[in-house]
Amino acid sequence: MPTSRNYRIEPLSDLKRLRECLEIQRKVWGFSDLDLLPLRSLVVSGRIGGQVFGAIDTDNNLLGFLTAVPGYREGRVYLHSHMMGVLPEYRNRGIGRSLKLAQRQDALSRGISRVEWTFDPLEIRNAYFNIESLGAICRQYDVDIYGATSSPLHGNLPTDRLLAEWHLSSPRVAAHISKSIIPRVASNKVVRLELPLNIRELKTTEPVSAAHIQRQLRHGFLELFGNGYSAIGFTMDESRNIASYVLEPFDEASILS
Numbered sequence: 001m002p003t004s005r006n007y008r009i010e011p012l013s014d015l016k017r018l019r020e021c022l023e024i025q026r027k028v029w030g031f032s033d034l035d036l037l038p039l040r041s042l043v044v045s046g047r048i049g050g051q052v053f054g055a056i057d058t059d060n061n062l063l064g065f066l067t068a069v070p071g072y073r074e075g076r077v078y079l080h081s082h083m084m085g086v087l088p089e090y091r092n093r094g095i096g097r098s099l100k101l102a103q104r105q106d107a108l109s110r111g112i113s114r115v116e117w118t119f120d121p122l123e124i125r126n127a128y129f130n131i132e133s134l135g136a137i138c139r140q141y142d143v144d145i146y147g148a149t150s151s152p153l154h155g156n157l158p159t160d161r162l163l164a165e166w167h168l169s170s171p172r173v174a175a176h177i178s179k180s181i182i183p184r185v186a187s188n189k190v191v192r193l194e195l196p197l198n199i200r201e202l203k204t205t206e207p208v209s210a211a212h213i214q215r216q217l218r219h220g221f222l223e224l225f226g227n228g229y230s231a232i233g234f235t236m237d238e239s240r241n242i243a244s245y246v247l248e249p250f251d252e253a254s255i256l257s
Contacts, residue, residue: 008056011053012065020065021037024087048070063090064085068103078115079107097134104166104177112168117166119164120159120160123200127234132233132234137167138164139231140163142160189248192245192246193221195242195243229249
C-alpha cells in the first residue's frame with residue numbers, strides 16, 4: 001500500500017475505526033445524521049468484496065477514508081467508489097491520491113479493472129483530480145441523483161453528478177498517475193464546456209448565478225454525451241477565471257489508451 005513519512009494507508013474493519021469515518025463525514029461535508037453513510041454500510045462494504053481504506057498518521061489518528069461497493073456491469077464485476085473524504089486540515093498532502101492508488105492496487109490484485117464514482121461537476125478541484133491526475137473519463141451525467149442534502153457544500157443546488165470511469169489497467173490511466181502524459185493527436189471535434197473558477201464561492205454569494213451555471217453545464221453535458229462525446233480533459237485558466245471540461249467523440253481505442 002502507498003505510504004509516506006506521515007501516514008499509512010490500510011484496510012479498515014475495526015468498528016472503532018469505522019465509527020471515526022462517520023465523524024470525518026460530518027467534518028468534510030457538514031452532513032446531518034440523516035445523510036451520513038451509516039456504520040452498517042461501511043461494515044458490509046468490507047465483507048462483500050468492496051473496500052474501506054483509511055489514512056492513519058504516526059499518532060494513530062484517522063485522517064481520511066475511502067469506501068467502495070462491488071457492482072456488475074457489461075458482464076464484469078467493477079467497484080463503485082461511493083465516498084472519499086479527508087479531514088480539512090490534512091488536505092493537499094496527497095492523502096486522497098494515496099487512497100485512490102491503494103484502491104487501484106487492491107482492485108487489480110483481485111482481477112477488477114474498472115472503478116466508477118460520481119462527483120459534482122461544479123467542484124473544480126475534484127474534476128481536475130479525477131480527470132487529469134487519475135486519468136478517469138466521463139460519459140454519463142446524472143440529474144439531481146441524491147435530491148436535496150444537508151451539506152452546505154452543495155449550496156442547496158440539485159445534486160447533479162458526472163460519472164467517472166477509471167479503467168485501471170489502461171495505458172491512459174498508467175500515464176496519468178505516473179505523470180508521464182503522452183501528447184494526444186489534436187482533434188478538430190474538441191468541445192469545451194466552461195465554468196468560472198470561483199463557482200464554489202458563487203454557490204454562497206450568488207446562488208441564482210450558480211444555479212444558472214449549473215443548468216447551462218447540465219444542458220451541455222447531456223447534449224454532448226447524447227451525441228457520443230466523452231470528457232477526457234480538464235483545464236484551468238486563472239488569467240480568465242475559467243475552468244474547462246475538454247470533450248471529444250468517444251473512441252475506445254484512443255480514449256482508453
